[in-house]
Amino acid sequence: MKNRYVLAADLPLIAVAAFGAFVARFDLLFFQHRPEFRTYLLAALLIKPVIFLLSGMYGRYWRYASIQELAVVVIGVTAASVGMAIFVTIATNLPGYVIVEFSRVVLFNDWILTLALAGGLRLGIRIVHESKASTAASRGTRAARAQRILVVGAGAAGTMVAREMRRNPQLRMHAAGFLDDDKAKVGKRIAGLRVLAETKMLPQVVRSNRIDLVVVAMPTASGRAIREVVEMCHEVGVRFQTIPGVFEVLGGRVSINRLRNVDIADLLRRSPIDGTSTTANFVAGRAVLITGGGGSIGYELARQIADAGPSHLVLLGRGENSIFEAEARLRAAYPQLKLSSVIADVRDENRLATVFDRIKPAIVFHAAAHKHVPLMEENPEEAVTNNITGTRNVVRQALRTATERFVLISTDKAVSPTSVMGASKRIAEAIVRDAAQRSGRALVVVRFGNVLGSRGSVVNTFKQQIEQGGPITVTDAEMTRYFMTIPEAVHLVLEASGNGHGGELFVLDMGQPVKIVDLARDLIKLSGLTEDDVPITFSGIRPGEKRDERLFEPDARTAHTWHPDILQIVEPERLTGPELDALVSALEAAAAAGDRRAVNMLLGQAFPDLVSTERMMGPAAAIHTTSIH
Secondary structure (H helix, E strand, O other), X not given: OOHHHHXXXXXXXXXXXXXXXXXXXXXXXXXXXXXXXXXXXXXXXXXXXXXXXXXXXXXXXXXXXXXXXXXXXHHHHHHHHHHHHHHHHHHHHOOOOOOOOOOHHHHHHXXXXXXXXXXXXXXXXXXXXXXXXXXHHHHHHHHOOOEEEEEEOOOHHHHHHHHHHHHOHHHOXXXXXEEOOOHHHOOOEEOOXXXXXXXHHHXXXXXXXXXXXXXXXXXXXXXXXXXXXXXXXXXXXXXXXXXXOHHHHHOOOOOOOOOXXXXXXXXXXXXXXXXXXXXXXXXXXOEEEEEOOOOHHXXXXXXXXXXXXXXXXXXXXXXXXXXXXXXXXXXXXXXXXXXXXXXXXXXXXXXXXXXXXXXXXXXXXXXXXXXXXXXXXXXXXXXXXXXXXXXXXXXXXXXXXXXXXXXXXXXXXXXXXXXXXXXXXXXXXXHHHHHHHHHXXXXXXXXXXXEEOOOOOHHHHHHHXXXXXXXXXXXXXXXXXXXXXXXXXXXXXXXXXXXXXXXXXEEEOOOOOEEHHHHHHHHHHHOOOOOOOOOEEXXXXXXXXXXXXXXXXXXXXXXXXXXXXXXXXXXXXOOOHHHHHHHHHHHHHHHHOOOHHHHHHHHHHHOOOOOOHHHOOOHHHHHHHHXXX
């Protein structure tokens, strides 16, 4: 109903309230001996609508009235009654006595009646609207049977879902009831729906109520709780969806009325790491440079660092599109942040020198790297120039410009490396730790495994394959990996970075490794499908890949730290000093010459676990052997 019609309806109700107030105080024929009624009625019709307007009572969409809107009615009516009291006081004291006498009880009666009538009108508008929606839904049900929906979670999110289904009959969804783990709610009605049982009774409720779809409305629940609901849905063969968490809604990633399929990040096979504490305080008021700032890890680093208030945050990357997008998102979220973007290649040391001289970063996070194992097997020169030379260049500039803290983001593939990529990252680790030993500066390495949802991750690949109807391609049935979400990984990187003193190797505790094939099966289930719909095929382990990853060497010593999810690792480092310098120089020369065979053989000499026909010792190896040892 438009608000001009609400105003038109208010006027007779104001008159009725005034009349009723006098009747309640006197009698039905009061107007015969109470001349002040006419003056009071006229004043009420003039004063009350104006105050209602000023208090916002005509600026609301009453078909969606809530407790907040009804509070506006209370405030508006009370203000109007105060206005009438002021009018009566003035009128009874004016020369000539506009009102000769007046009973104060009438003012109270008028307030009560106006509140009941004005509030009732607006509540009635909502009831009529929802009744029409319900009628339309019933008609739609006759035309096409509505899905019967079971809502898991009778909290704020669940009631929101139930109301939205009533308001939007075009969805053809009929809410059959709630499930909730709060025993006090069971049997009660919430938002017009009965709480049928506790969550553990889901299979029985689904069968007895012919449920078509389960909506999981528990945005703050743990991954374990959601997994239990998902497994029960799978057991009984019913489809399910989950509403987004409140931070996803506020962040603009999804709309409030959009249901999404459960994301695998919600179902980590371990308790999520608590990332609520502020870990980036050590960057407050400092200039911070992030290489690879347009990547998944680089952007999340920038986001969490921005929360701590650096004096200057600089994103450096080679890909202009990813840097542009990262900068745009950060500027929108942190408009007061001093933010700069630099398009540069870490392999270009002259360009890096110019950047470091201009910015003079106090803290550097080096996240720029090539990370795809099969691609680096085919392009070993790139692994050398980007992962090794690039790291050496950034370290050199950090030391030259007196950077206080340097953090290398590394990978579990650097442990006993079997691939070019892993070997290049292990050498990058050695460069950083050797520089820390030589300089005494706080240069540290943080190593972790696979990150869910990062660009090019296996989860994203599986999702694309499911969308295309399959099959999902898994390399090996027994292949396992460690997994962590991007925010979890970056939270722990910052935690470790702020506590390192120099030369430490920190490893993030990522729980138990997960079979890749189990991850694929989970994603198929979460998509509401089966392996009959989306088959899984096995392609075989690709060159350089391991069946199982480790986070540290078998002979490494581990030490617990200040944080339960961060370990400090002491590994025997064979590549140090002149030997490391000679290997890096030889690799750079081979890469510059485009000699892939020489690159492979040099890496094979340094890391015996690398196995490839190209890395077998041959005549060319002798050329470089003397330069390594």
